[in-house]
């Protein structure tokens with residue numbers, strides 16, 4: 001049964017736990033991400049952020065607990081099935097096919113979601129209309145991410161900034177409702193960080209975003225809601241103001257008295 005509360009939740013975890021031997025890397029995490037919100041997950045080194053991200057994307061299986069996407073239990077699904085159900089994951093540059101053109105990379109992103117709608121036979125004999133749909137959608141994505149002039153450029157020849165644009169284009173091509181972003185600006189200069197964040201916010205404005213991030217200042221400016229992890233467990237959840245005022249967070253995360 002769907003309640004009003006549930007319909008407003010895009011992504012949820014219940015008691016999500018992952019152990020590595022004796023170590024509990026993610027400990028009974030109950031995450032609630034509202035639709036269309038920008039939800040950030042922060043925490044000090046070793047807090048369990050990457051493990052949580054990998055559990056959400058399907059790269060890792062939980063020891064216990066569940067993950068619910070738009071009311072559907074996706075706990076036991078593959079990463080590919082999750083993409084099909086509307087969970088996009090930020091692609092790292094290593095996922096971009098550098099010897100293919102920008103257009104070809106985006107086309108593959110579109111097909112990674114579209115073709116799973118069809119059976120194997122349909123896939124082999126997909127009608128021309130599907131190809132046209134893919135072409136149309138490719139053009140839309142190129143427009144949205146401002147890469148039209150590089151459509152036929154090999155990915156390897158792109159500038160750093162345009163490579164990041166291509167990564168996000170591939171996510172967009174899978175037509176996600178929820179996008180998981182794992183430190184998208186890691187290792188960037190302040191200038192590149194701001195430019196990348198502005199690009200992400202512009203392109204992904206109508207999506208639910210879950211960002212795993214180190215940089216607390218960045219998160220304070222961007223987030224609607226923040227979940228703070230510590231030793232694998234949820235230490236605090238709240239608005240940026242609430243998190244900034246939380247004594248526990250200040251003590252544990254910021255190292256302030």
Ligand SMILES: Nc1ncnc2c1ncn2[C@@H]1O[C@H](COP(=O)(O)OP(=O)(O)OP(=O)(O)O)[C@@H](O)[C@H]1O
Nearest residue numbers: 020023025043044045046047048049050051052214
């Ligand atoms: N594959 C693994 N095998 C064993 N232990 C692991 C594995 N992956 C992570 N851990 C441990 O789980 C804990 C949480 O790690 P995780 O990488 O999720 O934290 P994090 O918050 O992302 O940290 P950082 O900010 O340093 O990347 C750490 O103690 C880490 O050593």
